[in-house]
Amino acid sequence: MFRALAHCAVNVARASRPTVTQRVITPSLVVCAQRNASGGGVMSDEEFDSRWVEFFSKQDIDDWELRKGVNTLIGYDLVPEPRIIVAILQACRRLNDSASAVRVLEVIKSKSGPRAKEIYPYVLQEIQPTLDELGIKTPEQLGLA
Amino acid sequence: MAHQLMRAVPRLVARRAFSTSLARAGGGAGGMPAWQVNPRNVYEDRPDFPMPNVPYVSELSDAQKALKAKEAGDWKSLSDEELKELYRLKFHKTLAEAEAPTGEWKTVVGGTSLIIALTFVLYIIQKKYAMPAMPETCNYEWQEAMMKKQLQMRNNPVEGLASKWDYENNKWK
Numbered sequence: 001m002f003r004a005l006a007h008c009a010v011n012v013a014r015a016s017r018p019t020v021t022q023r024v025i026t027p028s029l030v031v032c033a034q035r036n037a038s039g040g041g042v043m044s045d046e047e048f049d050s051r052w053v054e055f056f057s058k059q060d061i062d063d064w065e066l067r068k069g070v071n072t073l074i075g076y077d078l079v080p081e082p083r084i085i086v087a088i089l090q091a092c093r094r095l096n097d098s099a100s101a102v103r104v105l106e107v108i109k110s111k112s113g114p115r116a117k118e119i120y121p122y123v124l125q126e127i128q129p130t131l132d133e134l135g136i137k138t139p140e141q142l143g144l145a
Numbered sequence: 146m147a148h149q150l151m152r153a154v155p156r157l158v159a160r161r162a163f164s165t166s167l168a169r170a171g172g173g174a175g176g177m178p179a180w181q182v183n184p185r186n187v188y189e190d191r192p193d194f195p196m197p198n199v200p201y202v203s204e205l206s207d208a209q210k211a212l213k214a215k216e217a218g219d220w221k222s223l224s225d226e227e228l229k230e231l232y233r234l235k236f237h238k239t240l241a242e243a244e245a246p247t248g249e250w251k252t253v254v255g256g257t258s259l260i261i262a263l264t265f266v267l268y269i270i271q272k273k274y275a276m277p278a279m280p281e282t283c284n285y286e287w288q289e290a291m292m293k294k295q296l297q298m299r300n301n302p303v304e305g306l307a308s309k310w311d312y313e314n315n316k317w318k
Contacts, residue, residue, distance in 0.1 A: 074195060096216050102228070103195055103236060142232070144241055
């Protein structure tokens, strides 16, 4: 979850900086527990992420569920965690839908809003292994499709 | 969405027919008339609804169908152009293109200014040719005389008009 408050994740990331000459982008944002507007139970960020990953990891996910999931997820006031994005991209692969995969990447940039320059490259960096594995190109690589 | 339906209605009403043969009027999916289509199934590029319920192009040519079949295989074997074409089959504009400024404000400001300018022209024409002459009492000499009378009457001598007139020297203070 990207909630702009203090920074604590930065120190952890700096400690494990790789020795390879590769620019590592570290976010200067921290997570906080998600509060339910209806006054119900508090769901932790990890649980929220896990439930969404589980939703998209369904092996026989269908077209409608993918669309419903993505449209709902981007309705929340957050940029989805990279591992949720990975699950979405793999769901697109199962559905043979490369166009939706590119659309999802565009949506990440759109959801990042004014902080797109920090968040979008970070997310791309985190999901790069999946992009390489599945052969998905970013909108920029395609000339914004 | 709604405006597509609105456009279709007069056409259908004018032809006085509701059969499916005239269904091509505006947005009919699967040959249905526009007012029978579920509005949620009309394609629209929206940043807050990135995956519409229908693809942009639903009737594929043979070449496009072949491309779709290729999509079922390894995506690394698809060239950039093919990936772009697959994208454009499913979506009309990218989110960036959909959010891009249209410059519509120029049309609005220009159109409004034009109409206001036209109003001025019409007013001038009507003032010159249509409206009767102003009464005699509105000319400058008459107004001067009226004010002189007000001063003679000492109208508002403390805070108003007569208080601003210097009676000894017969001029304004």
